Amino acid sequence: GKILVTGANGYIAVWVVQNLLEQGFSVRGTVRSEEKGTHLKEIFKSYGDKLELVVVEDITKDGAFDEAVKGVDAIEHTASPFHFNAVDPQELIVPAVHGTTSVLASAAKYGQDVKRVIVLSSCASVIEPSAQPRTFDENNWNEWSIKEVETKGKDAGNAEKYRASKTLAEKAAWAFYEKNKASLSWDLVVLNPPFVFGPVLHAVDSSASLGTSAGDWYKTVLEGSKDEKTLVTFGSAWIDVRDLARAHVLALIKQEASENRIIVSAGPFVWQDWINVARKLYPDAGIPAGNQSFSSTNFAYPVNYDTSRATRLLGLTYRTQEELTRDSIELFKQKGWW
Numbered sequence: 001g002k003i004l005v006t007g008a009n010g011y012i013a014v015w016v017v018q019n020l021l022e023q024g025f026s027v028r029g030t031v032r033s034e035e036k037g038t039h040l041k042e043i044f045k046s047y048g049d050k051l052e053l054v055v056v057e058d059i060t061k062d063g064a065f066d067e068a069v070k071g072v073d074a075i076e077h078t079a080s081p082f083h084f085n086a087v088d089p090q091e092l093i094v095p096a097v098h099g100t101t102s103v104l105a106s107a108a109k110y111g112q113d114v115k116r117v118i119v120l121s122s123c124a125s126v127i128e129p130s131a132q133p134r135t136f137d138e139n140n141w142n143e144w145s146i147k148e149v150e151t152k153g154k155d156a157g158n159a160e161k162y163r164a165s166k167t168l169a170e171k172a173a174w175a176f177y178e179k180n181k182a183s184l185s186w187d188l189v190v191l192n193p194p195f196v197f198g199p200v201l202h203a204v205d206s207s208a209s210l211g212t213s214a215g216d217w218y219k220t221v222l223e224g225s226k227d228e229k230t231l232v233t234f235g236s237a238w239i240d241v242r243d244l245a246r247a248h249v250l251a252l253i254k255q256e257a258s259e260n261r262i263i264v265s266a267g268p269f270v271w272q273d274w275i276n277v278a279r280k281l282y283p284d285a286g287i288p289a290g291n292q293s294f295s296s297t298n299f300a301y302p303v304n305y306d307t308s309r310a311t312r313l314l315g316l317t318y319r320t321q322e323e324l325t326r327d328s329i330e331l332f333k334q335k336g337w338w
């Protein structure tokens with residue numbers, strides 16, 4: 001079959017493309033310009049015409065994907081802005097929401113062969129602030145960030161602007177699906193990953209342009225960019241980008257995944273955990289020690305996710321923090337960035 005991957009040049013998407021090609025699928029990727037596709041063409045040239053790239057300049061336009069969806073068997077929608085630099089929340093919300101509804105509308109209209117659409121959402125649309133350590137599951141929705149952005153507009157926190165964009169986009173996907181379900185040839189699956197870290201395959205020319213999540217990992221773990229308190233108090237969860245890519249393939253082929261939002265997470269972390277893993281693997285490399293008062297034994301991680309649905313429906317297993325750290329650092333060394 002042929003799979004449409006939107007935003008095919010992104011950090012996560014390139015790994016999705018790689019996994020699909022490796023599994024024998026053909027891929028049609030969308031990019032915003034011809035130029036953004038050159039690196040993809042280069043790294044996947046051994047696959048020949050199994051990889052096709054099309055330019056979709058503005059994903060928010062009605063009908064943007066009308067041509068792109070023709071003749072594909074499924075869609076993996078990953079294109080969405082991921083950064084914390086927006087002033088007006090609409091800078092993120094408009095492409096997140098309209099990009100999603102636009103691809104779904106095109107799939108409804110012209111995607112006669114489409115059997116499944118997978119939307120890459122985020123744990124950003126699940127999590128809400130909590131004073132106590134908490135375990136979230138797929139029943140949880142991040143109403144908080146939406147309210148923050150509604151009431152504070154440009155003065156809302158940068159993380160809230162991004163999280164609101166992801167929550168609104170996912171809600172729009174489910175709303176479109178519920179409304180049109182009876183006449184669709186396809187079903188919807190949504191994947192909700194937390195922080196995504198691990199090696200990069202996309203076009204990156206220096207450690208400074210690694211992207212939001214992999215760049216944060218590099219700066220925090222290898223350059224010691226965070227203060228000692230943040231290292232042991234900011235808690236979240238993580239998944240290796242290669243496992244998330246595999247989840248995209250599993251979400252495509254597992255019938256049982258139908259109509260589910262699925263949290264895919266390898267486990268919780270505080271940043272000091274990554275520093276400790278890296279220093280253990282590379283004891284003589286001068287990796288900044290961070291906060292050595294931290295012990296993970298009996299530590300109540302602030303943010304946890306129930307991942308039983310991913311295990312049950314996808315059979316997803318996860319790489320370890322050691323594998324992710326080693327493979328990332330070996331790549332950085334090979335590139336001459338570290």
Ligand code: NDP
Binds near residue numbers: 007008012078081211
């Ligand atoms: P990247 O920035 O590497 O990729 C984003 C992709 O979306 C690129 O192809 C980019 O195109 C495209 N895109 C961004 N803004 C627009 C826009 N306005 N119009 C059209 N295309 C756009 O980020 P990631 O790979 O990390 O993220 C991909 C997806 O995964 C996003 O939906 C993000 O929300 C989600 N996610 C990421 C997590 C992470 O930790 N990385 C965690 C959870 C979810 P271009 O290169 O042309 O800008």
